[in-house]
Amino acid sequence: xxxxxxxxxxxxxxxxxxxxxxxxxxxxxxxxxxxxxxxxxxxxxxxxxxxxxxxxxxxxxxxxxxxxxxxxxxxxxxxxxxxxxxxxxxxxxxxxxxxxxxxxxxxxxxxxxxxxxxxxxxxxxxxxxxxxxxxxxxxxxxxxxxxxxxxxxxxxxxxxxxxxxxxxxxxxxxxxxxxxxxxxxxxxxxxxxxxxxxxxxxxxxxxxxxxxxxxxxxxxxxxxxxxxxxxxxxxxxxxxxxxxxxxxxxxxxxxxxxxxxxxxxxxxxxxxxxxxxxxxxxxxx
Ligand SMILES: [Mg+2]
Numbered sequence: 275x276x277x278x279x280x281x282x283x284x285x286x287x288x289x290x291x292x293x294x295x296x297x298x299x300x301x302x303x304x305x306x307x308x309x310x311x312x313x314x315x316x317x318x319x320x321x322x323x324x325x326x327x328x329x330x331x332x333x334x335x336x337x338x339x340x341x342x343x344x345x346x347x348x349x350x351x352x353x354x355x356x357x358x359x360x361x362x363x364x365x366x367x368x369x370x371x372x373x374x375x376x377x378x379x380x381x382x383x384x385x386x387x388x389x390x391x392x393x394x395x396x397x398x399x400x401x402x403x404x405x406x407x408x409x410x411x412x413x414x415x416x417x418x419x420x421x422x423x424x425x426x427x428x429x430x431x432x433x434x435x436x437x438x439x440x441x442x443x444x445x446x447x448x449x450x451x452x453x454x455x456x457x458x459x460x461x462x463x464x465x466x467x468x469x470x471x472x473x474x475x476x477x478x479x480x481x482x483x484x485x486x487x488x489x490x491x492x493x494x495x496x497x498x499x500x501x502x503x504x505x506x507x508x509x510x511x512x513x514x515x516x517x518x519x520x521x522x523x524x525x526x527x528x529x530x531x532x533x534x535x536x537x538x539x540x541x542x543x544x545x546x547x548x549x550x551x552x553x554x555x556x557x558x559x
Contacts, residue, residue, distance in 0.1 A: 275343050280307040281336045283329045285320075295421075296409045300325050302368070304332055306376040312383050316375030318368040319544030321519075331369035347377045351549045367521035367546040374547030393552065404432035404464060412440040415449045419456040432462035432489060439468070443475055447482035454486040462489035464515075469496045473506060480510040490515045490537060497525075504534035515539050521546050526554050 282305045289298055302318040302325055318328050339345065339353055354370045362370075382389040390397045405425045407418065422433045435453060437446035450465065457463055465488045470476055476494035491512035495502040497520045507514045513536040517526065521544055529535055538554065545551055 276308045276310055276345075277343050278306050278336065278340070278345065279309045280305075281333060282307075283332055285325045285329060302328055302372065304372040304376050306336075306373070306380065308380060310384075312380045314376035314379035314381075314383070316372035316377075316379065317543045318372035319364070319541050320368065321364070324365055328365050328368050328372075331366055332372060335369055335373060345377065347374050347381065347547070347549060350374055350377055351547060362522045362546065364519060364521050364544055367550075368544050371543045371545065371547045371550075374549065375543070378548055389548075393548070402431045404434055404462065405430040406434045406466075408436055408439075415452045418449065419453050422453055422457060426457075426461065432464060433457065434464035434466055434492075436466050436468055437483075438470060438475070438479065443478045443482065446479055450483045450486050450488065459487060463487075464489050464492060466492040467494045469493045473502050476506055477509055480506070480512055484511055488512060492516070492539070493518070497529075500529045500532050500534045503529070504532050507534055507536070513537055517541075517545075519544065521550075523550060523553055523557070527557055530557060 284303045286301045286303070288300050290296070291298060299322075300320060302320050304316040304318065306314045306316075318332065320328060335354060335357065338357060339350070342349060342353060350373060354373070358366055378389055382392055385392060405428070407421050407425060413421070418435065422435070425433060433453075435449075437449050441449060450463070454463060463486070465483065467476055467479070473495050480491060480494070491510065492515040494506045494514065497503070497516040497518070503514060503516055514534070515537045516529070516535045517538040517540045520526065520540065526538060526540070540551060540554055542548065542551055545554065
């Protein structure tokens, strides 16, 4: 019989990247240790001012489930859903994501297999990876373009930028045009709008940047606003991406039923856990 002997959590300190480009947000990590000495690591998604709250949920969940012996990711999935009683929210889901991830890590270590071999026989050997270019500070189009080229030379297959960061819609469109000039059309260029409050901003930007063929148009409105997402999707020819701050299957099923997005990008550390992500993939395919 196995049981979790130790629950340890860390919140990392926010700090500047070494090159001074951006501020790294605090991350939440969890380590579970079972009575056989196996350790499992997990990560919880965090939004500002909630880190300690999420850590508290992790510890509360683990003590609520301390009576459950031989806890597996599946068992945890069922038990945590019972505790959630149909109301999860991103903070609860961030906590369950970290715990489930740690339990999967323990499963992998017990079976001496990487997790992808336990979860699927049909796994990919390679996945494309893009780099996000982000800074809180204003960087002019030239500096941003050089940063994109520099980053590509590190081996990334695509670039994502935040054109509305510190820019008007017109300035954002000029920026996208300049970066496209520098990158050419073979490199996927993703645009993340980070949820403008006014959907007209997204619609205006969409019409100005369509000709530069962005690979996708991410969060043109908050992911909860599924009807607005659908409206934007119907009025543009761009691929709409949403889902990184959403959790639970219901949200994704409803968004899918409305045909409001082209691509979901749920965050593995916030959606609820690896099982939720797999179930998500199953409803999509
Ligand atoms: Mg995003």
